[in-house]
Amino acid sequence: MSPEQTNLLQGTLDLLILKSLIAGEMHGLGASRRIQQITGGTFLVKPGSLFPALHRMEEEGWISSFWGDSENNRRAKYYRLTKAGRRQLEVETKRWGRITWAIAQALDAS
Amino acid sequence: MPLLVKARSFLRNLFLFRRVEADLDQEVHSHLEMLIEEKIRAGMPPEEARRAARIELGGVEQVKERVRDARVGAFFESLVQDLRFALRQMRRSPGFALTAVFTLALGIAANVIVFGVLQALVLRQLDLPHADRVMTLQPQEGGPFLSYPEMRDVRDDNTVFSAVAGVEIQEFGLEANGVTRHVWGYEVSGQYFEVVGIKPFLGRLLERADDDHPGASEAAVLSWSAWKSDFGADPNIVGTTVRIAKHRYTIVGVTPEGFYGTEKFAQIDIFVPMANEASLDGVNWLESRSHKDVFSIVRIKNEFTLPQAQAELKTIAARIARQYPKDEEGLAFKLARPGLIGDFIGGPARGFLAGVMGLAGIVLLAACANLGSLFAARTADRTREIAIRLAIGSSRWRILRQILVEAFVISIFGGTCACGLAWMALTGLAGWHPPSRFPFKFHVLPQPSLILMAFLISVLAGVLFGVMPLRQIFKTDPNDAIKSGGSQYSAGRRWALRDVLLAAQIALCCVTVTAAFVSLRGLGKALTMDLGFNPKNAVRTQFDLSRAGYSSDAAADHFQRQLLERVSEIPGVEAAGYANTTPLSFEQAGTAVFSQQSVDFRPSKKAFNTYFYEVSPGYLTASGTPLLAGRDVSFTDTAETPPVAIVNQEFARRLFHSEHAVGRYFKNRSGVSIQIVGIMADGKHFTLSEDPEAAAFFPISQVGDTRTSLIVRTRRDTADMVATIRDAVRDLDRAVPIQESGPWNSQLALSLFPSQVATVALGLFGAFGLLLSITGTFGLASYTVSKRLRELSIRVVLGAQAKQILYAALGRLLILLASGSVVGILLGVAASRLLSAIVYQATAQDPFVLGAVALTLLLTGSLSVAGPVRRVLDVDPANLLREQ
Structure with a gap:
């Protein structure tokens, strides 16, 4: 892990995966690369964390999966957001907003 | 609906396990392939790309395992795994499994049977509508009987009872269809069926008018069982004429099934009006205050409490005593639960059953202690395995759970067998007639609630002996355990929990053995005692x-x-x-x-x-x-x-x-x-x-x-x-x-009956107790020996004598046996005082009893350590040290 990469904060993985899927359906590797990209390479989600999260979120009903062909015509499992997933994304976004605001307040306090 | 989605996932994980697994496998592999392709595209040589991709992935199996852990029902799934593992363990050591299941089955069955009898005879109320309002009325002192005038006075003077009735149990010659049968019946006064409050199955029941005066009615009511067996369940029975004691009676009705009179251990065939007493019995005691021959049964009105009823009975009794000072001086009534000859044998029956229940509990505890020490020993053997599991990241809870599951599987098997045993025993008891012309029938048919009871006892027992190895698991230090070859928990210097358990178990078993010998001795004396007459020849x-x-x-x-x-x-x-x-x-x-x-x-x-x-x-x-x-x-x-x-x-x-x-x-x-x-x-x-x-x-x-x-x-x-x-x-x-x-x-067999029942029951418990102490002692002795064989062989090589070796190997066990036995005999002697009420001349201070108990224990002890002792003495140091 390069020094710029940071361990994921507790509870941020779900938010990041949901956010990465808002652009459209994606397989696991795609989601992982998308997160890397939108966080400017700060977060690298390893398969050991990614897949348990994807499966758990599918069981929660936030995302659904289907088998499709990848860019290189390889069979891959794709995930897409469900309605419940979009709602969850809003909830998580708000929650995250509150946390960053609170942390910023705490750090600004003298 | 997230809940619905979750439930669907749960079911899918459970039932489509293979498909879910294949899916996961394919997904992880395709991910790996794509990673490799990605790296090759970025310019890596294929071999290096493959390696880098594998590193990034972190192991296909590990990823899969983490996904499994995240699934809904992961807990349940691993529970199923534990269950499979437990069954496999049992198959692998069938001897242990069979002994454990058999021991538990006997222990649980004993408890379920005794509880079944206790429930039927003591705990359960008579099967009547609002049975809690029905009480038996009897004198404060002495037997359960009142005179008829006393019952009549209470009936006519009270305000708290909705009905008061008298009952006398009588045997009759019942002549019907040209055959005379000897039957048992109740002479009942007019309000009897108001007290019991049942509805007739056919026709009508006896009413107040039937009992108005002698000869008022010649109506008789059959019980359901008599109607079924003696009258072929004739649907036109109502109106049939029969002869009772040579007098014509008309069957006016049949009681519902399940009504067998108001005693819990008798089967009554027929009910006739008490007013006809003189013509049925040959003597007339309806006006006699000194002839106390009537059971009285009452129903308390809903608006009154038991203390209120008792208070009113006090004033009524005082009034009767004032009115008839010669016959009724000091008259006092009490109300008690009906069903056990009024409440006459209520005290002894409750006492005896509570005592036997206590013994059954002791036996079960001993069985649990037995299994617990076996489990602890097995766990000690597995210290190394447990240490390895802990070292590679398993949680202690997970290991404990697996042992608990094993304990549960055994106890549930045991409980199931116990249910079968108890079912057979109770059915047998319900169909059994003691040696008497009295119509004894024990209404102890097994109830479905007993299954629940058996299940609860099994779970309790499972927890009891399953948690024995708890301390061992939590104290296992993977480092030490693996270094020292997993032997530090074997029979070392410290007193382990299982040693204490064995001593406790021996003590408990001694109690049952002592009780058995005391009652055997008592029965022997009763069989040869001086009755004051000679019934032989x-x-x-x-x-x-x-x-x-x-x-x-x-x-x-x-x-x-x-x-x-x-x-x-x-x-x-x-x-x-x-x-x-x-x-x-x-x-x-x-x-x-x-x-x-x-x-x-x-x-x-x-x-x-x-x-x-x-x-x-x-x-x-x-x-x-x-x-x-x-x-x-x-x-x-x-x-x-x-x-x-x-x-x-x-x-x-x-x-x-x-x-x-x-x-x-x-x-x-x-x-x-x-x-x-x-x-x-x-x-x-x-x-x-x-x-x-x-x-x-x-x-x-x-x-x-x-x-x-x-x-x-x-x-x-x-x-x-x-x-x-x-x-x-x-x-x-x-x-x-x-x-x-x-x-x-x-x-006279019936007089010996209580002591025979007690002796059979206690003898069974005693034998079971012995069996348990043999298996327990043998198990621990052979375990101790096998663990220390190496050390013992070194001692032999260094020149130790057989006596020293034996003491080293089994000395502590002998101390345990001796102290357990002494405590047990003392407890047994104390408990046997309770027995003397049932078994004639039962006393534990009898040198014969004490000697027999001691001898039995000595024999059992030697029998159970004989095998291990032989093994110790046969130690061949050369062979053994080479092998290990």
Whole structure:
């Protein structure tokens, strides 16, 4: 892990995966690369964390999966957001907003 | 709906396990392939790309395992794995599994059976509507019976009961369709069926009008079981005419199924109005305050509480006592749960069952301790495996859970077997008739609630012995365990939990063994004890002449004397005599004795109570009752001559403080002086366990009684003689219904019954306790030896003697055995005091009992350590040290 990469904060993985899927359906590797990209390479989600999260979120009903062909015509499992997933994304976004605001307040306090 | 999605996922994970797994496998592999392609595209050489991709992925299996852990129902799934593992373990060591299941099955079955009986006889109320309002009304002191006028006074004067009724249990000759059957019935007063509150299955039940006055009605009600078995479940039974004691009765109804009268262990066939008492029984006691023969049963009105009812009974009793000071002085009533001869045997029954329940609990505890130490030993053997599992990241909870699951599987198997055993035992008990003409029937049919009970006990037992290895698991340090080869928890220097468990188990088993020996010894004594008469080689024939139309005592007397003459002439008869009733039979009567100086004959002024019998000349010889002084009664003692009696030693001692009583006098409750003409030996009258009681024999020729028990002492085979006597009675009058005839010995079987039941029950527990202590000791001994074999061989090599080796190997075990046994025997001796109420002369201070217990334990101990000892002595150091 390069020094710029940071361990994921507790509870941020779900938010990041949901956010990465808002652009459209994606397989696991795609989601992982998308997160890397939108966080400017700060977060690298390893398969050991990614897949348990994807499966758990599918069981929660936030995302659904289907088998499709990848860019290189390889069979891959794709995930897409469900309605419940979009709602969850809003909830998580708000929650995250509150946390960053609170942390910023705490750090600004003298 | 997230919940629905979750539920669907759960079911999918559970049932489409293989597909879910294949899917996951494919997904992870395709991810790996894509990673590799990505790296190749970025310019890596294929080999390096493959390696980098694998590193990034972090292991296909590990990823899959983490996904599995995140799934819904992951807990459940691993539980299923534990279950499979537990079953596999059991298959791998079937000996252990079988022993464990068998031990538990016996332990649980004992508890379920005893609980079943306890529930049926004590805990459960009678099966009546609002049974909690139904109580039995009985005198505060003494037996459960009231006189009919007392019951009537309470019925007519109270405001708290919605109904009050009297019941008398009677045997009848029931003539129907040309056959006469001997049946047991209730004479019931008018409000009986209002008290029990049941609805008829057919027709109607008896009502107040049926019992208004003697002869008011000739209605009879059949019980469901009698209707079913004796009348072929005839749907047109209502209106049928039958004859009871030669009187015409009409069947007006049938009680519902499951109603068997208001006693919990009897099966009643027929119900008739009590007003017809005189015509059914031959004597009329409906107006007699001294004739206490009626069970009373009441229903408390809904708006009153039990204390309110009791308060009112107090005022009623005081009023009756004021009104009839001679008969009713000091009268007091109490209300009790009905069903156990009123509440007469309620105390002893509850006490005995609670005691047996306690023993059953002890046995189960011992079984759990046994299994617990086995489990602890097995866990100790697995220390290394557990350490490895902990080292590679398994949680201690997960390991404990797996052992708990194993314990549960065993206990559930055990519980299932126990259910089967208990079911068979209770069904057998429900269909069993004790040796008596009384219609005993134990309504203890297994209830479904017992399954729940068995399940709860199994779970409890499983937890009990499953958590034994808890400490071991939590104390296991993977580092140490792996370094030292997993031997630090084997029989080392410290006292381990399982040592304490073994001692406790031995102590518990000692209690059951002691109890068993005490009751065996008591039964042995009871079988050979002095009854005051000799039932061997004697035949007893019982009948009541009033049932055959002999209404006057004179007519009965004529018949009885004729019979005696005829019987005396039968070859092989040594002696013959008759009495109204005999000691240790059902019918025992008592009366108050007053000293010769008495002028006040209120019950409180009496000297004491005595059992009394009316006997013919020759009865003393025929029954084998020793006459110690004075003379036998004679036919010249008649109503016209002065009253006389033969009394026993206890009677004389109580009245005169000496046994020289011949020629002296006492008075009966009517103030009549009676001269004592003979002294006989003390004996047993009501139960075998009673203390010496006073008894008096009056000449039957002076008093007169239609009830007859003919005793014939014979040199011949008693079975032959029984038939001969029956014929003799029939020859004289065909209509005389013989109630009971047979060898006197076997008729007394019922007196021995409580001690036999106790002995069988306790003997079973004792044997089970022994079995447990053998398996427990053997298990621990052989375990200890196998663990220390290496150390022992080194000692042998260094020149230790056999004795030293034995002490080193099993010394501690012997200390455990000895201390456990001593504690157990002490506890057993303390507990045996409770037994003496049921089993005659049961005492643990008997050197024979203590010796037998000690010897048994010694034998068991040696038997169970014999194998391990041999193994120790046969140690071949060279071989052993090479192997390890």
